Amino acid sequence: MSKKVTVLDYGSGNLRSAQRAVERAGADVEVTADADAALNADGLVVPGVGAFQACMAGLREVGGEKVIAERIVAGRPVLGVCVGMQILFSRGVEFGVETAGCGQWPGSVVRLDAPVIPHMGWNVVDAPAGTTLFRGLDPDTRFYFVHSYAAQQWEGNPDTLLTWATHHVPFLAAVEDGPLSATQFHPEKSGDAGATLLRNWVEGL
Secondary structure, eight states: OOOEEEEEOSSOSOHHHHHHHHHHTTOEEEEEOOHHHHHHSSEEEEOOOSOHHHHHHHHHHTTHHHHHHHHHHTTOOEEEETHHHHTTEEEEEETTEEEEOOOSEEEEEEEOOOSSOSEEEEEEOBOOTTOSTTTTOOTTOEEEEEESEEEOSOOSOTTSEEEEEEESEEEEEEEEETTEEEESSOGGGSHHHHHHHHHHHHHTO
């Protein structure tokens, strides 16, 4: 019996490419803004593209932050992708404007201090021992990034599994925190490596 995964439609993100990628990982996938479906699925994927502020506005419109919070309390898996990872933090700062995030993790998402922005293209990551998401992947595996902002320090639970990458400065490329996981890169655009990561996530549901 394949696992049921909801890709949350809140007006942001590559919904169809996320859907196809998670289907290829072996799940039965529905794209919807329906809170009950998002709450009751085996797994919830929260994609995100563009500005933190716009993503949070869209998420609030469909009650997405409440759904995420309820799932985490119940121990039900959630995967945030790109800005869908960023909005899990307490706040995002873009163009001098601070926007409150979902607050699942303390800390801020801020602009990368790098000569070339956005950070766009393939990059390696430094995954920790005990990782589930990166299981079976070589340390020199590359993932596809496109972003100008990131969480650059971790203020949460010290036992959380953190994966780092560097674009002039170190930043969080992925977080594995119990039922809540997230990637700054796009697994759905990361070829075989992204497919492996999504399969690892789906198998853990």
